[in-house]
Amino acid sequence: MIKLKTLNKKQLEDFVSSGEFKQYDFLPITEHRALSHINNPKATDEQILLILAFYNEKLAGYLGCFPDRFVLEEKEIRYAWLSTLYVSEEFRGKKIAKRLLEKAMEIYEEQIAITEFTQEAETLYKIMGSFEYILPKRGKRFYFNTDLATIIPDKKPNTNLFRPFFSLVDFTANSVISIKNMLIRKPDFHFEILDHIDGESADFVNGFQSRRNANEINLSIKYPWVLKGERKDEKYLFSSYAENFKYFWIKVYDHQNSLTVCSLLLLRDGYLKIPYLFSQSGMGNFIDFLSYFVVKNKIKALTSYQHELNKEIEHSKIFPKIYERDFERRYLFHKQLLQSLPEGFNPHYQDGDGDCMMT
Template sequence: MVSVKKIKLIELQEFVNSSDYHQLINKPISLARVISYLNNPNANDDDVVLYMAFVELELIGYKTIFADTFFYNNCKTKFGWLSGTWTHKNYRRKGVSTLLLNEVLSDWDENLMYTNYAEESKAVYDKTDKFTLLKSNEGYRYYIRFCFKELLPPKSDYFSKNIKILKFVDVTLNLLGDFRFKLLNTKKNSDYAICKLEDWNDKIINFIEPFKKKELFQRDKILYDWIAKYPWVKTDVETEILSQQYYFSNFSTKFCSNWYKIYEIKSQKIIGIALITINNKHLKTPYIYATSDSLPFFKNLIIKLCIKHKISYLTVYNADLNKLILEQSYFKILSKKFTQNYFYSKKLAKQLPSIGVFEIQNGDGDIVFT
């Protein structure tokens, strides 16, 4: 007999401090996520954020939800992101995930969205016939350095058994291939400067305001501060040890997330800001607010960061920035089109039929936290 246990936000800290949590072999939520959830500006104490399925005392499945809001016709609507679904391998295809999803649909009154999903999770969502496509963002993934050691083992046991050989191949090819970076042309423009954004002052807020009006989620200083302060990925030894008991990404050997601004030196006029995240050997651009004049500078900044941090692959969804990167010689080994899909409940689709016309940045959802 499967039983379901629900944890509200106000109960979350007590739960992870309890012996019940510490005795679980598979942890249903990481400590980094707990801290992030507790500080979520959009959340309420009564939000159910964790759903767990048990057979007696054994955890066999879980789902986590975090609160967010979107704007439509100047009205703010609260909803939940489906973020983090796991079922024990011995109980898959036995209705466990569907059971938990039905509880989520009921508690959140079907006000739900999801993105960044595993295909197995999407199959469960599709089966309910409760969701439909909200928007597709088209982008590119660029492979900058050889990384067979990371890419191939998940595809085959043969590669898993030969990681040392793959590592040797990567090192050898990258020693030769990295010489091409010396041919890159990333000249500075003495009229403009790039620096890390340390403070969201009035200039920054006023700069992004016209961009926000076109967006569905319309993030502000409070939300961006929350995202920056409470990522779901840590680099400490304790997290590395605990990560063996948690299915989702929460440890990295290198993780940094910084906002950068580009401005005219003489007038101090801001022409672009962007959030750039590095997780191990992957660089992402979750949020970009940029004029066309600023994009060549962001392209050069991304190239320099990729070389400095020995990035293996880069993901970008800004169409105009992708045009510049695709034209850049000697930088990438391979480019591949990528699509990021956003789904929302049919209930939201029926109530708010035209929200799909608004822009969605590829950091929206849970992607920005990792």
């Protein structure tokens, strides 16, 4: 009753370009996400990127696969990140998600990694008993203004009547914060804001050990999973559009005009992330730049898993944060993948590694 269909690069390209993917009650992928999968330089032509599940000839669910690899000395270990696991409510309880996972494990010979999973999906992974947690990434979220009018009613719908009052409190508090932030000026050292990694930056980045090189990061920038636009794909249940979605490649120099820091910033609807950060010396100038960038672009909050940066921000007197809270990103590796890796292996992931870069 359950039939599975797998799509590699060429098959996925044909599936999307023909318009076949639009014929179902819900979309198993978007055109731009498919384009990103197809242009993933770590994916071979043969590797499966999308698995479709049909129940009585009707699309019931799907699972996306994002190939990656570890290069350890002369040994290469290929594996895949699982993402976009979805089963239609019409077909819940028919073990379709389990079949999709089993197929992915079969295809990738159990070399599987997962992160940013929902609580529901995490429960399934635990039930299967095939995955183990590895060292999590601990991060911070720094807030730069108040947003009570959104936060409180979203958490407690019965307070929606008080939204005008919360908006007034936000306006008053944020006006005071804005006056305080007027003291933050444009840095007096040289910096550049680009929309891609240039040659100088690529040479700089190549001096660091990283899971993605400059060319791979540029391809991720060129082929994002989320596009800027107010419309939404109502038939697609994962991220596809945002009112504002933009990458910034940052170059920061010291007062001798030597490049000392390169970083990728991702801004989505007022919220900022730092997928990649490469620093040759202290973070002082970068924090000065970041403070200026936050104020200029009216950033609501910054989520950072850059440990050294977070430590320095916490002690900074100029960084415009008004509140901070701890965050944790957990990772699940299949037991077989762990057996393929050295004992105690630490992947040293940055925030943009895996599929986190894309959203």
